[in-house]
Amino acid sequence: MSILDQxxxxxxxxxxxxxxxxxxxxLMxxxxxxxxxxxxxxxSKDLVSIAFYIIIKGSVTEYIDDxxxxxxSSGDSFDADALIYSKTDSKFVVxxxxxxxxxxxDDFLLLMQNKKIQSYFLQDFVSRHQNLKHHDTQSELTPFLMAKVKDIYLHKICLVDESETILYSLQKQQKLKAKVIIVKKExxxxxxxxxxxxxxxxxxxxxxxxxxxxxxxSGIISIDINDFLFNALLVMTHNAIxxxxxxxxxxxxxxxxQLDLLSYFANHSHLISVQIEKAIDVDDLKFIQDDLSNLITILKTKGVKxxxxxxxxxxxxxxxxxKLFEMVVDKSLQDSCCLIVMGSEGRSEQIIKTDQDNALIVKDGVDAELFKKPMLELNSHLLELGFPKCDGNVMVSNEFWRRDVSGYKTLIKSLxxxxxxxKLQILSIxxxxxxxxxxxxxxxxxNDYLHQSFYARDDVLAHMAKAVLNFQTPLSMFSSFITDKSYSNKLDIKKGGIFALVHGIRVLSLENKIVLTNTVDRIKxxxxxxxIxxxxxxxLIESFDTLSAIRLEAQSIDKDENYVNPQKLEKNQRDLLKDSFKIxxxxxxxxxxxxxxxxxV
Amino acid sequence: MFFEMFKDFFKNRNLKRLKDERFKFLFEADVSGEYVVFDTETTGLNPKKDEILSIGAVKIKDNKILTSQTFEVFINNSCEISSESTKIHGIRKIDLVDAKTTLEAIPEFLEFIGSRPLVGYYLEFDIAMINKYIKPMYGITLPNQQIEISEIYYNQKIKFIPQGNIDLRFDTILENCLVPNMGTHNAVNDAIMTGLIYLKLTQGKNNER
Structure with a gap:
């Protein structure tokens, strides 16, 4: 009975x-x-951890470099890493x-045999250390820049003395399957x-x-085995070898x-972009899609923000x-129109492919009908490549989103x-x-037309801005989370926070004639x-970042997931979320x- | 000095009365460096009439309560449980169906405590309850050193409020020592909380791990 309470x-x-x-x-x-x-x-560094602590009452501060x-505090526990790795850079003080x-x-390590417990602590470890490593690996280029020559496969050399004949040298090269012959002189x-x-x-x-x-x-160009691969690439490019x-x-x-060097970097972004440019048909692009999702996984595990x-x-x-545009639209028509993406794609804020929101602007005087077939084709290719259909039908396949400049102007006027x-939603998009x-x-x-039309139209802007207040922020007066009981105690991070920020900033940008689309850029x-x-x-930027990151985490499991359970978050993330909602x-x-x-009203 | 002499005298007299050689260890010097906090739940507050329903005990070593070595036993006695006491400890007759008899439970308890000093709140009562059983069974009373936490608490408080009235109720001490309430009143929980109070009162400024 009593042990039950514990x-x-x-x-x-x-x-x-x-x-x-x-x-x-x-365990008990x-x-x-x-x-x-x-x-x-x-x-601490010198005081090896002997136990895993779960706080009943009181608090402990963790210091890194003072x-x-x-x-x-109460309910928190620490420190799995110190136990697992038998060392720590932190200092824990009551x-x-x-x-x-x-x-x-020992009992804790035994407990780690349980897969669920293990994955919790190890995952915890990874995410925490990602935070620590942010300073080092913020750029996606880092792993690329850090790789060294010794990390890569090197071909054998065929070394012959200068007195040997060409025939002998070639035979030796053949035998060794070497690419080049190195001649040893005095x-x-x-x-x-x-x-x-x-x-x-x-x-x-x-x-x-x-x-x-x-x-x-003569004049062999060489590089030391401990040099960076990046330098090798530079030397090759510079000397055209x-x-x-x-x-x-x-x-x-x-x-x-060079071939090996390039294939080593094959899962890196610039190579993917080269591949995209070199793609000849849709199948090529499909192939690249796989690389792209690999790239995301790699970057994520490497701790990139x-x-x-x-x-x-x-x-x-x-x-x-x-690329798709160039494939489907006739060359003579390519300059008479403009393919645009909108929504989260337009703001460059999506990672998991959510709906495709795209449209075509046709030059005045050019028949929009000419683009019907290519655009339908474009749309079907996009679907093939895994860009999901837009529920609101904001796609080039829809005639509504395929008009000439004056057509759009009329639309804006009607808005x-x-x-x-x-109508407000169309405008937002x-x-x-x-x-x-x-x-x-x-x-x-x-864009110019848009900004002109809305200039000094505070009434319209206010009406748009009102949507910011549509959803309640899921934070109570006492700074605790308000969760949705019917949604297994989760909260909607999109409605509760991201929407208000994105939309509010969008309206402010319209008011101030800012043509940038990315929310962070707009805030700046x-x-x-x-x-402001x-x-x-x-x-604003920090909280937008936090909210997006937490949402993306949820979306990496289910792409339509906007609901997050705050209790399942790590403590520092939970605190960040709270602060973000306050902002x-x-x-x-x-x-x-x-x-x-x-x-x- | 006289006090020590008396103590030895009583201890020796107590030992001489021991009827069962198995429990001689109770009189040996303690070498474990541990303490035992214990608490009993009873049918009432009169040691003469009332019976023990359960005993809960935990060991304390240095700054730790060894909940990994908890002792808990339920005892079934013929005696009726008053509805008054059931309200406090929540033990009903029906809960004791699988419980042990005093004859089984008491030796187990003695085995657990050994010759360690005993710590408790209103310990006198709990000791009296135990003695009530072991006196007729083995001829002795508990020889262990006894540490009363309300006394330590009183001595520390009285320094700050001389001539003051010091509230010695368990819940008050608990609150004053900032020890969290671990849940319902039962023998083991009370023993753990008493142990925490003891640590709080005695650990003082010792900030070594």
Missing amino acids: RKLIESIHPFDLLDGVELDN GKIDIAYYVKDTLLI EVHNVY DEDLICYEIKR NSYEIVTDTDLKEKVLLQSLSVEEKISKIST KRIVVTKNNNIIGVLE TRYITKLVSTLNMKIYK LSSMDEN LLDAKCVAGDESLLVEL ELNNKGV DKNFATE VNKFKKFMSFHFHLNMV
């Missing part, structure tokens, strides 16, 4: 709720309760008299390539009985081929659009005059338009124009004040 307490703490009855009973027989007074040093890294459960090191090395053989032996009808030194070229000799302690040990992945993926998607929900192919000036013209521009101050801008509320207040929303 058991219930443990059971209520994630991830121990994942244990089954027997396992939990076992191993847990002690410890008491530590304030300022006790629990774990900076506060995290604060643990901040307020601590009463905690203790699971001894104090130096020279190289014989296929080109040398062709130009100097075949074309000049030189006898193969001649000495090899007669056709070798296809292979480079690799040395170690000034001895030649192998040859690096979601914001960067998003940008990268958007850029690559744009390229795919452009101004009526204020129904539907249109505001995020970005040109991906064709003549960009057509979109610029439309609004700051430049003095609409620097501090607020930073807060969202601040932003809503700002919008209400700015557009006098309390007066808009």
